[in-house]
Every structure is written in structure tokens, then in C-alpha cells.
Amino acid sequence: MRKCLTVTFLWLWSIMTFAGCAGAGAAFATPPVTPANTATWKPSPAHTPNVLSPVERSSELTTYLIHGDEHTNVAQAQAQLFQEGLRFYLIVVSPQSTGLEADIYQDLVKRNIRATTGPDEGFDTQSVECHPNCVFIYGEAVNALSVASWKNVLRHEQRHMVQAANNPDLAREFRQGTEGLFTTYAAFLEACADDGILVAEEIYHASERMPVLKDALGAENYTTLERACQGIPEAYDRVVKIYEAKKGTGAFVRLFPPYQ
Numbered sequence: 398m399r400k401c402l403t404v405t406f407l408w409l410w411s412i413m414t415f416a417g418c419a420g421a422g423a424a425f426a427t428p429p430v431t432p433a434n435t436a437t438w439k440p441s442p443a444h445t446p447n448v449l450s451p452v453e454r455s456s457e458l459t460t461y462l463i464h465g466d467e468h469t470n471v472a473q474a475q476a477q478l479f480q481e482g483l484r485f486y487l488i489v490v491s492p493q494s495t496g497l498e499a500d501i502y503q504d505l506v507k508r509n510i511r512a513t514t515g516p517d518e519g520f521d522t523q524s525v526e527c528h529p530n531c532v533f534i535y536g537e538a539v540n541a542l543s544v545a546s547w548k549n550v551l552r553h554e555q556r557h558m559v560q561a562a563n564n565p566d567l568a569r570e571f572r573q574g575t576e577g578l579f580t581t582y583a584a585f586l587e588a589c590a591d592d593g594i595l596v597a598e599e600i601y602h603a604s605e606r607m608p609v610l611k612d613a614l615g616a617e618n619y620t621t622l623e624r625a626c627q628g629i630p631e632a633y634d635r636v637v638k639i640y641e642a643k644k645g646t647g648a649f650v651r652l653f654p655p656y657q
């Protein structure tokens with residue numbers, strides 16, 4: 398079973414629409430987002446109360462939530478994005494998870510992050526039925542953010558879904574094994590995913606690096622940059638080439654250095 402997806406999201410410089418497979422999904426304009434600094438989060442027993450009215454879940458929406466509780470903040474955020482036209486699977490991973498989900502859970506714990514689509518953390522999720530439209534959520538974090546903050550995190554993750562759809566080798570190109578460093582390609586795609594959302598500014602520095610890149614590329618190359626941000630390898634190679642032609646060999650790696 399492959400659910401159908403139409404994903405529309407707002408880049409700073411343009412709106413693009415990605416159609417994942419045939420089927421319905423309302424196009425929408427993403428509302429402005431509020432920066433939410435979440436990168437230094439640690440697990441805490443204090444849960445953020447959900448003060449927003451719960452969204453009534455349709456039977457379709459229920460199928461997009463796996464191992465999760467619909468009353469949690471992250472599930473409410475998913476429900477609100479669903480109402481705006483976004484379709485993706487939320488998979489809550491925990492100590493009870495098995496197989497690939499257990500591996501992803503352990504990595505989320507180790508790296509102290511709340512959510513991943515998998516490929517953006519170096520895990521090949523192509524065997525998972527919902528690939529590339531899956532978000533794996535750290536079970537202890539489901540209420541650690543407000544609904545509004547979770548929506549921003551999920552919007553960031555949704556951009557990785559587009560990247561994964563456009564590059565089957567995304568997982569391998571992000572990270573050389575689960576113990577290796579994340580690559581320059583990863584640093585670039587993370588900045589793209591976080592551009593204008595800023596849920597992990599301390600790690601990905603989107604607000605510093607993307608303006609530098611855009612300035613160097615110039616408006617005439619924004620379409621290429623947009624395609625590169627969508628994970629398209631040829632467009633990425635072109636962006637690196639244009640940037641280094643203007644800034645010198647090695648400049649792109651200096652702007653987007655590999656990271657732990």
C-alpha cells in the first residue's frame with residue numbers, strides 16, 4: 398500500500414510543489430512559521446500542555462499514525478498539517494521498537510534529537526512501506542514541544558521527505574555508516590530543510606549559511622538552488638560548481654563543513 402502524496406511547501410524564495418504519486422492532496426500555502434530553537438533539548442518529565450483544541454481525526458488520518466497516541470502534541474501537529482494538505486506517516490519509536498525502528502530509536506537517543514525521516518540520519522528506510530513519507534518520532538518527546546513547535550519540526554522533516562524522494566542514495570550520501578561524520582551534502586540539505594523554519598539553528602546554521610550561498614549564486618541561479626535543496630544530485634553538483642567558481646576551490650566545504 399502506497400499512500401498518495403502531494404506536498405507543497407514554502408521556500409524563502411519561492412513556492413514549489415512536489416507530487417509524490419498519483420492521488421489527491423490539497424495544495425496549500427504554508428503559513429509563516431515562528432523560529433523555534435530545539436537543538437539543545439534534553440528529555441524531561443515536564444510535558445507541555447496541549448492548549449489547542451484537538452483536531453477530530455478522520456479514519457484516513459488515523460492510518461498515518463503508527464505506534465502513537467492521537468492526543469499527544471506531535472499527533473495534534475500532524476493532524477493540523479493534515480488539514481492543511483500535508484500527508485505523511487508518523488511512526489513513534491521507543492524501547493519497545495524492533496528492527497530498523499529500534500536502530501533509529503537508539504540513534505535518536507544518542508544524538509539527542511526528537512525526529513527524523515531516516516535518510517537524513519543515514520538510515521536507509523526504502524524498505525519501510527511509507528518511504529519516503531515517514532517521520533520517526535522519539536517516543537519520549539511526543540509532548541516535549543508545543544503543538545506549534547512540533548508543526549515547525551514536522552515541516553523541516555517534510556522537506557527531507559522531498560529530498561529522499563528525489564535521491565534514492567540520500568541515506569548513504571548523508572552519512573558514511575551510523576558512526577561516521579555527516580557529509581557536506583548533508584550539511585547543505587539540512588540548511589535547506591531548516592531555511593526559514595530554524596528548528597535546529599545551532600547545528601545547521603541555516604540563517605547564516607543560506608544567505609551567504611544565495612548571495613554568491615545570485616538570483617539567476619535560485620532555480621538551481623531550489624532543485625538542489627529538493628535533493629536532486631545534479632542540481633547540487635551544479636550549485637557546488639557555481640559557488641566554487643566564484644569563491645574558490647574548497648569554499649563549499651568550508652561553508653558546509655562535515656559534522657558529528
Ligand SMILES: [Zn+2]
Binds near residue numbers: 553554557587
Ligand atoms: Zn533535518
